[in-house]
Amino acid sequence: MRIVRIVVSGLALATTLGVASARAECPMDLGRGSGWVLFSQHYMITFRPDPLQIEVGEPVALVLNVCTKDGEAAELVGVGAERVDDAATPAQRLKLSGGRDGRYRAEGLSFSSGGRWEIEFDVRSDGETEELTHEIVVK
Incomplete structure (x- = not known):
């Protein structure tokens, strides 16, 4: 099987996800110290593959992890x-589970090519x- 390299397009690869303030109720840490951070005017999303x-x-x-810019889930x-x-x-379309404190798991993704x-x-x-x-390039 070929191993896929993911190239981040237009966003920085986050090695430390301490982007939410200490007072925030919605943690941004994914538990592995790496992943992508996606921002909009209202929201922050951190995600990584599993x-x-x-x-x-x-x-x-x-x-x-899905939060408002104010740090709320x-x-x-x-x-x-x-x-x-x-x-x-x-x-x-991926199947969602979780949701507590803005933490989710989306399953059913397969990069077919x-x-x-x-x-x-x-x-x-x-x-x-x-x-x-968020756009990624699978090679």
Whole structure:
């Protein structure tokens, strides 16, 4: 099996995830000290794959922490993935579990081939839903 290298597109790879203040109720640490941090005007999402080493065609889960910019836990209502440069590859909707203190696990992801993939996160707080996206390149 080929091992996949993930290239972060447009966002910094976070090696220390202490981006939330000490008073925050929504922890940003993923438990391994590494992952990606995604920001919008209202939200912060940290996420990493599980297992950390991704192989093409093998199932992978995403471990996520989802917070408002004020450090409060936000509700993750959906996660999806689709191959950007291949319309024939069907979009994937991941199954969510967890949610306590903004911590989630999304399962059912499989990078069926190399190329550009977009991960979509639908986040809700105070009745408003926002979609955040992150592009990765699977080689």
